[in-house]
Amino acid sequence: MKIASYNVNGINGRLPVLLRWLKEAKPAIVCLQELKTTSDKFPLNAINAAGYSAIWHGQKSWNGVAILSRKEPLNETRRSLPGDRTDTNSRYIEAIAHQIVIGCIYLPNGNPYPGPKFDYKLKWFKRLSAHAKKLLAHDVPVMLVGDYNVMPTELDVYKPEKYIDDALFRKETRAAYQRLLKQGWTDAIRYKYPDKRIYTFWDYLRNAWGRDAGLRLDHFLLSPQLISRLKAVGVDKHVRGWDKTSDHAPVWIELKTK
């Protein structure tokens, strides 16, 4: 069973690319980020026609998350993180499918550092960690999937020295990610490839794709119950080379069906 994550950077503008990739990759579950559309403009008909059901939480212009499922029904468990009722950003949606709790995450970018956006990023991270801890305590299979906007280590950045004061690589950001892992989560991509340079994002600027100047930002955090079921992981890197493509590539993991 393949579960994928894809920051589409605008689901309506990206629809042809998304549909082409769905047809090719056939994931059972897909977590999408950066829909950049209101909920009423979510392209449900096209997604349904491609063979997927969906739950989504949109927002005008920015953010927006969705979970797609090929066969199994999605039972939505929440559509925001607890801990701040004033936060109106659509950055989290969660459902149960295949007896797995699946949290779809679009963590704030946080640039520029320092400033209120960076503070918001760290606050959001704290709320995520608090919720993640509760999920682990339930002792059910859980995965927290999506665009974390964090390069966890120097291996995840094409040129680490350029990113020292970037919100995605600041020591506070990396520390927050490590604290989250320490609860008992496993970064599935890194677990399978401890020493490999793997990127999931290439900026549109400065010919980043052509130079392979990438970042690893999209992560799968697995609860302990899922580790023994992890068969394979990968990045559909070629999709980043398509016309009118996102700046992220789809990332996926393959689990043994229980």
Place this chain on the structure above:
DNA sequence: ATGCCCGGAGCGTCCGGA
């Protein structure tokens, strides 16, 4: 130090992204 490229909103040219 700045612009470089994109999508969205909306119609000139911003903002936010990472």
